[in-house]
Amino acid sequence: MDNQEHQMTLGTNDRLAELFQKYVDKSITEEEYAELFVYIRNPETKDEVLAFLDEHNKKVQSDALVHEIDWDGMYANITNPKKLAGRERKPLWKYVAAAVVLVVASVTIYYTANHSYQKSSPLAYHNDVLPGSEKAVLTLSDGSEIVLDHTAAGKLATQGDILIEKDANGQIVYVAKNQSDEATPKINTLSTPAGGKFSLVLSDGSKVWLNASSSIKFPAAFTGDARRVEIKGEAYFEIAKDKRKPFYVRNGSSEIKVLGTHFNVMAYPDEYRSALTLLEGSVQFTKNGQSQLLKPGKQIIYTESENETKQQEANIEEVMAWKNDLFVFNNTSIDEIMKELTRWYDVKIKYEGEKPDISFTGVIPRNTNVSKVLKTLELTGDVVFGIENNVITCEKKMKK
Incomplete structure (x- = not known):
């Protein structure tokens, strides 16, 4: 950068704001990219950058009409604007530091690709690996399997009075044609492999998203006075309300009872701890006969082998990162x-x-x-x- 780091004169807050705005608008030039990079990585300007961010934060908190910089837009541009379209807009100041990390990362990769001065590493990137995608296998009650990776939209199968189809958005939908009175429900299983994810709409209208290496076992039609499913791995639920039929989610020795709510369950076998996180509504968590209620914004940490549980405040953005196609690490x-x-x-x-x-x-x-x-x-x-x-x-x- 021709000693730009050493020759550069420190800019004002206005200049820093201008550079961030150009980054958001994708109108930033190569020279401005370098200038922003210098601001962020130079220890001598670190305090100035943090002071600028803190000052802007105070202005936003005191005046809701201040829009000098669209930080939500910046966050979306850095990650994936298509995936985040339609998300509820909320302050993202908890992620300003993380966004700065990403700016540094993107600029580092940019200059590595264009100027080839990255220091050699004792290891090597001989291959690269693509990210996961929509992959799953649906196992019907008769044992037959449907690989869903490249299945076209339309009818897949029927289970009694239930039509199973893949909609235009790629999710599996169970449609009840008639009220089922089957004494023995037909149990289906949706499983995602490593490198896969998938979503499902159950016959009652409840929605389920599965993370990689996860599965859900569920009846094609809910009969009786309760709705029951069983999961492994990680899943996010948006449960359709039905006061007459509570919804139960079982995982090992734990069970979650809900009437209509949004929550996430992370219970991978290779993780020491599991977590139930509530976003909306209320749930009752039961493990080994001990029950407790959970309120929105809270989570319960538990392990399969122990009786003790811990209830705490949840970092919702971190918990829901996988569903929003993000990795969010917090001192991880x-x-x-x-x-x-x-x-x-x-x-x-x-x-x-x-x-x-x-x-x-x-x-x-x-x-x-x-x-x-x-x-x-x-x-x-x-x-x-x-x-x-x-x-x-x-x-x-x-x-x-």
């Missing part, structure tokens, strides 16, 4: 991050030498190749990665 350990990458990219992880004892805070798009995620993590300066034959090699970076 490298071990936890690698588990997420394993499930989403269908890769294996190999640690070379001592496992790095680091954590990461930031927001990274989930709909990007794994190499970009790894390069962003490498910005911590404490870890390096390699990719070969769907195996990610992780190594602690040696200090000079």
Whole structure:
């Protein structure tokens, strides 16, 4: 950059605001990109950048009509504007620091690609891995399977009085043609592999989204005085209200009872802890005969092997990141991050030498190749990665 870092004269808050706005509008030039990059990465200007962000935050809090910078727009541009279209607009100041991390990451990758001065790494990116996509298998009550990855929209099958179809949005929909009076319901299972996700509309109108390496077992039609499903992995629910028929979600020894609400359950077998997070309504959580009510914005942390549970405030954006095609890390350990990458990219992880004892805070798009995620993590300066034959090699970076 021709010593631009050393020669640059510190700009005012107005200049910083202008650069961020140009980044949002995608009108930023290569030279301005470099200037913004210098502001963010230079320790001498770090305090100025943070002061600017804090000052802008105060203005927004005190005056709802202030719109010098569309931070929601910036966040959407950095991640995925199509996926975030229609989301409720809310303050994203908790993510300003994470957005800055992403700006640094994107500029670093930009200059690596265009100027090729990145320092060599002891590991190598011999291969890259595409992000996960809409993949699932639907197993009907007779044991027959329907691979849904490339199935065209339209009718898939019938189960008694239930029509099963794939709609134009790619989700599976169970449509009740008549009121079912079957004594024994037909149990179906929807399963996603590693590197897959899928959504489902049950016969009562309830909606379910499955994360990678997850499954839900459910009746084609709900009979009797209750609606019951069973899950493994991670799923987000939006339950249709029916006061006469409460909805139950079972996972191992725990059960969730709801009437009509939105919640997320994360219960992967390879995770030490599981979590139930409530977004709307109310639920009753029961484990080993012990029950407790949960209010919106709260979550219950529990383990399958222990009776103790913990109720706490939930970071909703972090919990719902997977559904919004994002990785949101909040002081997340490298071990936890690698588990997420394993499930989403269908890769294996190999640690070379001592496992790095680091954590990461930031927001990274989930709909990007794994190499970009790894390069962003490498910005911590404490870890390096390699990719070969769907195996990610992780190594602690040696200090000079």
